[in-house]
Amino acid sequence: MNTKPTISVIMSVYNASDYLKDAIESILNQTFSDFEFLIIDDHSTDSSVDIIKKFVNQDTRVRLFINHSNLGLTKNLNTLIKIAKGNYIARMDADDISLPYRFEKQILFLEKNKEIMVLGTYIQDFMSNKVIKYPLTDNYIRKVVAKSSPLGHPSVIIRKSVFESGLLYQEKYRTNQDLALWFDILSKGYKIANLPEPLLKYRRTKDTYRKRKKKAFNEFKIFIAGIWKLNGLSAKLVYPFLRLIARLLPTVFIRTLYNNNKFNRGLNHFLKN
Numbered sequence: 001m002n003t004k005p006t007i008s009v010i011m012s013v014y015n016a017s018d019y020l021k022d023a024i025e026s027i028l029n030q031t032f033s034d035f036e037f038l039i040i041d042d043h044s045t046d047s048s049v050d051i052i053k054k055f056v057n058q059d060t061r062v063r064l065f066i067n068h069s070n071l072g073l074t075k076n077l078n079t080l081i082k083i084a085k086g087n088y089i090a091r092m093d094a095d096d097i098s099l100p101y102r103f104e105k106q107i108l109f110l111e112k113n114k115e116i117m118v119l120g121t122y123i124q125d126f127m128s129n130k131v132i133k134y135p136l137t138d139n140y141i142r143k144v145v146a147k148s149s150p151l152g153h154p155s156v157i158i159r160k161s162v163f164e165s166g167l168l169y170q171e172k173y174r175t176n177q178d179l180a181l182w183f184d185i186l187s188k189g190y191k192i193a194n195l196p197e198p199l200l201k202y203r204r205t206k207d208t209y210r211k212r213k214k215k216a217f218n219e220f221k222i223f224i225a226g227i228w229k230l231n232g233l234s235a236k237l238v239y240p241f242l243r244l245i246a247r248l249l250p251t252v253f254i255r256t257l258y259n260n261n262k263f264n265r266g267l268n269h270f271l272k273n
Contacts, residue, residue: 003085004085004086004087005034005035005036005061005085005086006032006034006035006086006087006088006107007032007034007035007036007086007087007088007089007090007103007107007157008035008036008038008080008083008084008085008086008088008089008090008160009027009035009036009037009038009090009091009092010038010040010077010080010081010084010089010090010091010092011023011024011027011037011038011039011040011080011091011092011093011094012039012040012042012073012076012077012080012094013039013040013041013042013044013048013052013094014041014042014043014044014048014070014094015044015045015046015048016044016046016048016094016095017044017046017047017048017051018095019094019095019096019203020048020051020052020094020095021051022097023092023093023094023095023096023097023098024037024039024051024052024055024062026096026097026098026099026100027092027098028055028059028061028062029100030098030100030101030102030103030104031100031101031103031104032103032104032107035061035086035090035103036061036063036084036085036086037059037061037062037063038063038065038080038083038084039052039062039063039064039065040064040065040066040067040076040079040080041064041065041066041067042067042070042071042072042073042076043066043067043068043069043070043071048094049064049066052064065079065080065083072174073174073175073177074169074170074171074173074174074177075171077091077169077177078168078169078171081163081168081169084160086160087159087160088107088110088157088158088159088160089157089158089159089160089163090103090106090156090157090158091153091154091155091156091157091158092154093153093154093203095203096154096200096201096202096203097200097201098199098200098201099198099199099200099201101199102121102155102199102200103157105121105195105197105199106119106121106157106195106199107157109193109195110157110159113193115191116138116191116192116193117158117159117161117162117185117190117191117192118151118156118157118158118159118162118182118185118190118191118192118193119156119157119158119192119193119194119195120134120150120151120152120155120156120192120193120194120195121134121152121155121194121195121197121198121199121200122134122152122155122194122195122196122197122198122199123152123154123155123198123199123200123201123202124198124200124201124202125201125202125204126201126202126203126204127203127204131198132152132198132202133196134150134151134152134194135150135194136193136194136195136196137193138191138192138193141186141192141193141194142186142230145182145183145186145226145230146223146226146227146230146231146234146236146237146239146240147239147243148243149178149179149182150182150192150194151178151182151192151194152200152202153178154200154202155199155200156178162185162190165188167181167184167185167188169181170184173218173222174218175215175218175219176215176218176219176222179219179222179223179226180222180225180226182226183222183225183226183227183229183230184229186230187226187229187230215247216244216247216248217244219240219243219244219247220240220241220243220244220247223239223240223243224237224240227239227240
């Protein structure tokens with residue numbers, strides 16, 4: 001591996017032993033292989049560390065860092081960003097799967113489009129096989145970011161220069177830290193885009209729906225602050241209130257809506273207007 005790899009892949013792990021092996025292998029099997037893989041274990045109590053150590057012994061691209069207390073995702077990501085040597089930072093979660101051509105296609109796009117600083121992709125839900133689509137262009141992203149997050153966090157690659165400009169994940173947020181970062185990046189004038197292809201499989205579990213309620217108020221605060229930063233006093237400030245109401249609906253109801261095609265077509269229409 002080069003002293004300075006093209007990509008630094010960053011992953012935070014906490015009690016992820018059920019899916020961790022598959023997640024790591026999906027990165028190591030990428031067709032684009034010039035990367036370092038930085039993994040931080042956040043004081044897991046299962047066999048996560050043992051699983052990671054096996055890969056460390058097998059592949060020199062993998063480096064393991066171990067926390068002696070649980071610090072949370074936000075701090076872990078910032079720690080790894082500061083360690084990273086690559087020109088690009090690629091996110092990965094410990095329970096997802098990156099498709100083999102993910103890095104190759106993202107780097108090809110970024111090398112051809114130097115003005116794009118953050119690039120995500122569509123993602124595919126493991127449970128339903130549904131493809132979750134995101135807005136493709138920076139102009140469209142700026143139009144709809146007040147309504148929903150414009151990127152699938154574990155799918156993104158970010159130019160290291162974004163972080164070298166002084167931005168990092170805001171550590172006051174233990175959840176939804178990605179949404180706050182997108183608002184910070186957009187407010188600096190950096191451009192964001194998505195590839196119109198699912199290059200990551202995302203694992204949405206029953207626990208995911210339960211956590212949505214716990215994260216709802218944090219998300220609400222981030223939307224309000226972000227919209228104000230981008231648009232000032234704007235009619236768009238109504239959207240976080242509507243989103244908060246939806247987040248607080250019963251979990252069974254939310255799951256039913258998510259799997260309802262007619263509802264999703266209506267939601268997509270709402271997001272485009």
